[in-house]
Ligand SMILES: Nc1ncnc2c1ncn2[C@@H]1O[C@H](COP(=O)(O)OP(=O)(O)OP(=O)(O)O)[C@@H](O)[C@H]1O
């Protein structure tokens with residue numbers, strides 16, 4: 001196994017994020033966390049405990065005030081905004097509570113956008129991969145619809161497909177099933193689980209749903225911006 | 239990658255079709271009007287300058303000096319003062335005119351004629367009027383002025399056959415109620431009187447010339463003036479009218495007499511053209527500035543509307559530069575589309591303007607508005623528009639690119 005894969009895919013070291021202001025707000029405090037390849041991590045905690053904030057920091061969307069985030073063992077604090085963006089493009093995929101698809105583009109085009117930005121495939125290969133992803137998520141016949149012609153669950157599956165477009169090592173999801181009914185929730189959850197079980201990727205998902213969290217392989221519980229407990233039920237592939 | 243940027247930009251523009259169209263039309267109007275205006279301004283200026291160059295000698299050498307001759311006392315005393323001094327009337331005209339002509343012929347690319355200008359009074363029947371006589375060599379005169387082409391009756395060269403023949407303006411003939419073949423009595427200020435036979439009539443369109451101007455043989459003018467062999471003006475017509483300034487300076491250095499180029503003679507007119515051009519560019523600039531505000535406005539609106547999309551793109555891994563490019567290209571696209579449309583509009587307007595006919599009072603000729611087609615006008619107008627559009631797109635684009643995706647994503651959840 002290569003040295004790169006031996007290192008945790010994402011790790012936080014003494015990470016604190018304080019929002020400056022007349023009354024500074026501490027979002028997360030003293031976070032030490034190592035997430036390896038093939039892990040399926042639930043981030044839980046009461047509302048306002050800093051789950052989303054932690055996810056943004058791990059996904060390089062936000063920058064810690066203290067401490068550091070490492071991706072594949074490499075520190076990121078010296079990267080500028082555009083370098084962090086490129087790292088996101090190549091190794092991280094986001095799924096948010098609301099689908100956040102571009103409304104003017106078709107399902108297929110939404111999925112090819114990150115691939116086109118990366119520019120490592122030909123247009124034909126991009127379309128083929130997008131179609132494969134849609135097929136795999138049971139959305140093969142929806143390729144040419146626009147987001148507003150899809151149901152909430154379908155949109156969220158497209159969002160997952162888009163997050164997977166560039167073969168990221170990690171999917172970061174913030175309440176991906178938070179706005180879905182139980183049937184759609186089940187579909188999206190099993191897709192995320194397949195990403196881990198079948199493809200060996202890492203999924204880190206914030207969730208309020210205790211049931212879902214129980215079915216994931218590791219649970220990180222936050223309280224007031226700190227890690228309250230970190231339980232691994234089934235370890236990732238090593 | 240670039241196609242992705244333009245794809246995204248196009249969906250934004252398409253989503254605001256009507257406003258985009260208005261912005262594009264604004265640019266098109268600015269570009270179109272500025273092209274039509276420039277064509278008209280340039281056209282009238284060109285026509286005017288051409289008629290100037292046709293009507294006037296390109297270099298006019300007179301028997302004057304740029305600095306009045308120094309008084310003898312000046313040469314001896316540092317602080318000499320005079321009062322009630324008038325320069326002595328110099329009746330000698332241009333001295334050594336023949337040598338001067340020879341020298342000119344050696345280096346001037348064009349033609350020159352030496353002539354004597356005399357103020358006189360013309361009488362016929364009971365009528366009497368002041369007249370400026372130019373005594374000249376008819377054959378050379380034809381080469382340096384346009385009188386030859388402006389002849390309405392008779393020919394300029396008919397003068398050669400009649401030593402006391404005269405060619406006058408048609409309005410002057412009307413005033414004196416005479417016609418070709420009639421006799422006119424001309425008296426100089428020195429009280430020398432001769433009878434001249436009218437051998438031709440001209441119409442130059444310049445009222446001052448048609449009203450009070452006459453051409454005679456050089457010898458006849460010298461007799462009327464009582465200045466045998468005198469010449470007080472050398473007029474030069476150059477093959478390249480634009481070189482007149484340099485040639486005039488060269489001549490003046492060589493022979494000392496005041497040599498005035500047509501540009502110098504019409505300095506204030508040319509200056510007026512310059513000011514007119516500045517005014518034109520200011521107006522055009524203002525139109526395009528307004529068009530620029532339109533673009534600024536719509537790109538700003540789009541960046542606000544699409545702030546969620548910007549956050550998505552940034553979370554997907556788009557760099558700030560990509561976001562800037564998206565909105566900058568929206569502004570640019572509007573500037574480009576507006577410029578293209580403006581070119582067509584400007585071309586059409588120019589065509590329409592050039593086909594407008596109008597009649598000048600009394601004159602029989604029907605005149606068109608003068609327009610000049612110059613690709614430069616198209617280039618300048620479009621560059622102005624595109625620079626304005628790029629700036630108008632860049633400012634909101636820069637702001638949008640700095641947007642923090644976390645703020646938007648938090649706001650939406
Ligand atoms: N821009 C901000 N200004 C002030 N306080 C903020 C800001 N953003 C977040 N917070 C606060 O920081 C804390 C952590 O927020 P965060 O969104 O990470 O919590 P969360 O665990 O995701 O909550 P939820 O379950 O409701 O999504 C909260 O108390 C929130 O009110």
Ligand SMILES: [Mg+2]
Pocket residue numbers: 051052053174
């Ligand atoms: Mg949250």
